Amino acid sequence: MKEACATAEKAAGAEDRLLPAEFSGLYTSHSRAIYYLALRFLGDPQKAEDATHDVFLKAIRKAEQFRGEASARTWLYRIAINHCRNLQRVWHDRHVFAASDSEVWEQTAGGESPLRILETKELGDRIQKALDGLPEEYRLLLLLVSDEELSYEEVGALTGQSAEAVRGKLHRGRKAFAALFAKTE
Numbered sequence: 001m002k003e004a005c006a007t008a009e010k011a012a013g014a015e016d017r018l019l020p021a022e023f024s025g026l027y028t029s030h031s032r033a034i035y036y037l038a039l040r041f042l043g044d045p046q047k048a049e050d051a052t053h054d055v056f057l058k059a060i061r062k063a064e065q066f067r068g069e070a071s072a073r074t075w076l077y078r079i080a081i082n083h084c085r086n087l088q089r090v091w092h093d094r095h096v097f098a099a100s101d102s103e104v105w106e107q108t109a110g111g112e113s114p115l116r117i118l119e120t121k122e123l124g125d126r127i128q129k130a131l132d133g134l135p136e137e138y139r140l141l142l143l144l145v146s147d148e149e150l151s152y153e154e155v156g157a158l159t160g161q162s163a164e165a166v167r168g169k170l171h172r173g174r175k176a177f178a179a180l181f182a183k184t185e
């Protein structure tokens with residue numbers, strides 16, 4: 001992962017764009033994390049997949065604008081956050097993607113019990129519903145720290161805040177999430 005970031009930073013610092021092999025390493029290292037960030041933002045697996053591809057296409061097109069002041073990971077997250085926010089402004093049908101009942105039963109072929117799969121799906125729906133009820137800023141901070149495991153300093157750099165401001169807002173965001181999650185039962 002560090003090699004892909006270093007390669008991207010080196011290539012972005014040069015006059016030319018990322019080479020296909022360099023971009024491939026960057027994509028391999030970060031696509032899954034970008035997808036999950038987009039999924040939490042958008043609530044729809046198909047939209048998250050499309051957004052992930054869009055983020056990397058934007059990264060290729062804008063590689064010469066990468067200044068190397070932050071890591072390639074932070075730069076990609078900034079692109080993903082901005083892209084998802086833009087999509088949210090356009091898409092008014094923000095709702096949780098619900099798998100059909102037949103999909104739940106088809107997934108049991110892997111050996112898990114249907115009850116366990118259903119419980120996991122219901123928990124995921126409750127978490128997404130609570131996240132959707134949060135103000136956008138709290139949701140973003142929770143996703144970046146909890147799901148993406150970024151440090152307060154990295155989150156501060158992404159959001160233009162100090163690490164202390166991130167820490168305080170995260171505390172309030174976690175309390176708000178807990179209250180909303182309790183109401184979903």
